[in-house]
Amino acid sequence: xxxxxxxxxxxxxxxxxxxxxxxxxxxxxxxxxxxxxxxxxxxxxxxxxxxxxxxxxxxxxxxxxxxxxxxxxxxxxxxxxxxxxxxxxxxxxxxxxxxxxxxxxxxxxx
Amino acid sequence: xxxxxxxxxxxxxxxxxxxxxxxxxxxxxxxxxxxxxxxxxxxxxxxxxxxxxxxxxxxxxxxxxxxxxxxxxxxxxxxxxxxxxxxxxxxxxxxxxxxxxxxxxxxxxxxxxxxxxxxxxxxxxxxxx
Numbered sequence: 001x002x003x004x005x006x007x008x009x010x011x012x013x014x015x016x017x018x019x020x021x022x023x024x025x026x027x028x029x030x031x032x033x034x035x036x037x038x039x040x041x042x043x044x045x046x047x048x049x050x051x052x053x054x055x056x057x058x059x060x061x062x063x064x065x066x067x068x069x070x071x072x073x074x075x076x077x078x079x080x081x082x083x084x085x086x087x088x089x090x091x092x093x094x095x096x097x098x099x100x101x102x103x104x105x106x107x108x109x110x
Numbered sequence: 111x112x113x114x115x116x117x118x119x120x121x122x123x124x125x126x127x128x129x130x131x132x133x134x135x136x137x138x139x140x141x142x143x144x145x146x147x148x149x150x151x152x153x154x155x156x157x158x159x160x161x162x163x164x165x166x167x168x169x170x171x172x173x174x175x176x177x178x179x180x181x182x183x184x185x186x187x188x189x190x191x192x193x194x195x196x197x198x199x200x201x202x203x204x205x206x207x208x209x210x211x212x213x214x215x216x217x218x219x220x221x222x223x224x225x226x227x228x229x230x231x232x233x234x235x236x237x238x239x
Binding site: 001031033035037042043044045047048049054084086088096097098099100101102103104 | 145147154155156157160169171172205207210223224225226227229230231232
């Protein structure tokens with residue numbers, strides 16, 4: 001089955017830039033989406049279609065794509081950005097739409 | 111405002127079934143897919159399937175095929191997810207989330223992808239004997 005691979009953890013100091021990667025064979029053909037999840041809360045969409053930012057999401061969140069890897073970048077990280085981050089994309093191998101989530105990355109703000 | 115409100119926590123015995131509801135408000139219910147995603151304690155997000163409330167069409171993750179059924183009642187803008195033959199590994203928080211938008215133009219359905227932009231608050235399902 002199709003998999004998206006993320007690093008388990010990323011640590012940065014406040015004010016620095018955090019980069020979280022997500023790798024998958026179908027990413028050159030399928031858009032990626034990113035979600036932020038804080039403890040005890042539902043996920044929140046922070047990036048859609050690789051690099052688009054929903055309204056209400058701070059400008060410090062950005063997304064990019066290169067080949068089989070997509071990257072979520074958080075510039076000027078703040079303490080409130082500490083959370084789990086998940087990428088999501090479509091499995092293009094079948095005839096029906098199937099979504100897949102990456103395993104998640106815990107962002108720690110030191 | 112746009113929101114999804116889910117039903118309350120459930121406790122079930124192994125082998126039983128559970129049905130979780132997800133009531134939509136603030137937007138046209140039939141225009142957007144409803145996805146179901148679950149999360150076991152300390153684990154990641156796991157996509158279970160989608161349903162188009164307009165047509166009733168569904169797509170299920172292979173892992174859940176044969177055990178999950180997604181339905182809707184358009185008159186009350188509510189989606190349902192029923193999971194059968196429950197086992198302890200099904201203990202998790204179950205979320206509904208709004209997905210792709212569908213628009214029919216001259217009889218042709220067009221899909222628009224903006225991610226899962228609205229989520230329910232989650233429903234805890236505990237499977238225990």
